[in-house]
Amino acid sequence: MGTFSIRPVATSDEQADFLAVPAYVYRHDVRWVAPLESSIAKQFSEENSFFQYGKLQQFVAYQDEQPVGRIVAAINERLIEREKNSVGLMGFFECINEPSIGQALLDHATNWLRDQGMTLARGPIDLSTHNNCCFLADGFDSDPMVMMPYNPSYYLELMEANGWQKAKDAYAYDLPLDKPLPDSFERGYKISQRAGITFRTINLKGKAFEQDCRHIYELFTTAFSHNWSSSARTEAEFMEEAKDLQTLVDTDIFVIAEDPKKESENKMVGFFMALPDYNIALKHVKGKLNICGILKFLWHKRKIDQARVLAICTLPEYSRKMVALAVVYLGMKGGTEKNPPYKRSELSWVYEDNMRSRNIIENTGATIYKTYRIYEKALV
Incomplete structure (x- = not known):
């Protein structure tokens, strides 16, 4: 492994590197579906209403000047107000299969959140759960459906090795329509x-x-x-x-x-x-x-x-x-x-403890075929 560094995004070139990371990470993955770069970039523009009630810091990991990883630490004041808890968010995480780089990215995000006074980190959540969130934890043998997350299985190992623990799982159900x-x-x-x-x-x-x-x-x-x-x-x-x-x-x-x-x-x-x-x-x-x-x-x-x-x-x-x-x-x-x-439908996603919705879904004959996970980490 070559030398690597983690840099906060501060320039337009670094922003372009941030957006380019997924294409490099998934360059050999036949199941990955690239998100529209324009829709991701829009979330970091001044026009995004998130900046009226939140703030964030993007980081990019470089290995021999090649952008190979990224992460965002964010504070959503609406979520803090609702939960009455100093919870910060980690999202937009992507990284090649190099544990030391992944660990460094996670550490940079949690250190930034800690410096902002947060006592708990939660993720992956891209600014809010209305956007992309969760890591795929089970069901890697099929393509993701529209607006659903996808990631390598080693992301889970990185999270747990870094001290993150499962907060909640969510399920996707498969329903053949024949x-x-x-x-x-x-x-x-x-x-x-x-x-x-x-x-x-x-x-x-x-x-x-x-x-x-x-x-x-x-x-x-x-x-x-x-x-x-x-x-x-x-x-x-x-x-x-x-x-x-x-x-x-x-x-x-x-x-x-x-x-x-x-x-x-x-x-x-x-x-x-x-x-x-x-x-x-x-x-x-x-x-x-x-x-x-x-x-x-x-x-x-x-x-x-x-x-x-x-x-x-x-x-x-x-x-x-x-x-x-x-x-x-x-x-x-x-x-x-x-x-x-x-010919088929996916019903997704539903939290593991949302039994009212799960009962309706399961009564259709649908079965769980993918599991997603959100993690938390104490920052004190």
């Missing part, structure tokens, strides 16, 4: 209909799209406000993220449940949110959505035959009206009856 759902889901749909619940797909144009997104934000915030390690998002932040996904939505697999009898303006009481597995196309883009990348994406997009279910969300008071079962039934029905149909 068989219908159990009858209980269709019965749930009929019960919801008799209770007066109506169902439709999301609107994707103009003011109707914006209104749907605002209502989804309200519902999402209500239903998931107590999620572990989650920090609040403003409506403006949520809307910005929604606009980034607007052109990617397949309305056949995005179902909204409404209660017309509800007195408030927002009659939305549940939704089933899924996306086509765009990783099948993005794998050929190699992180650069230039003209050539766009053409490759459009060509390979035609081959997408699987989808990822990102969220199944219903208000708790509508559980007896079987809204959760109903939206799952309609979402899966929409995916299997389209032409061509989706």
Whole structure:
């Protein structure tokens, strides 16, 4: 192993090196799907609203002047306020299989957090759990689906050797779509209909799209406000993220449940949110959505035959009206009856102790096929 050094990112050249690290680390890994460099770079621009309530420090590891590793230490004041605890975040970690370099990167991140007064480090979390988070801990024998993390297995060894301990696991479920759902889901749909619940797909144009997104934000915030390690998002932040996904939505697999009898303006009481597995196309883009990348994406997009279910969300008071079962039934029905149909779906990710969601997912016949992990390390 050649000599190495760890440098804080302070120049545009070092920022370019930071963005280039993953392509070097995964250059021989056939399963890795490169994230769009522009989307990663955007998170470190002054336009990112994170800098209104947080701060961070990027580090790059160099071996004989080749960037071979990176890490970010971050402080999210919203998370600290919510947990009433001085917890700092570690994220964007990538490193070649050289333990001494990985250890040095982790040490630089935790030392920075300690200097900022943090007493606990948690990660990997890229600024918040609304972004990329978790290390893949089991299930390395298949490609990651869209917006899901992927990493070499040796990352877990690096973390544990550095004194990090498991904080929480999350699961991804695999559901082949060659068989219908159990009858209980269709019965749930009929019960919801008799209770007066109506169902439709999301609107994707103009003011109707914006209104749907605002209502989804309200519902999402209500239903998931107590999620572990989650920090609040403003409506403006949520809307910005929604606009980034607007052109990617397949309305056949995005179902909204409404209660017309509800007195408030927002009659939305549940939704089933899924996306086509765009990783099948993005794998050929190699992180650069230039003209050539766009053409490759459009060509390979035609081959997408699987989808990822990102969220199944219903208000708790509508559980007896079987809204959760109903939206799952309609979402899966929409995916299997389209032409061509989706052949499989991934339902991800769900925390290991979220038994309400896990029970619904497991009742579909889905089985755990990947495990993800978030670690913590005491800094005192």
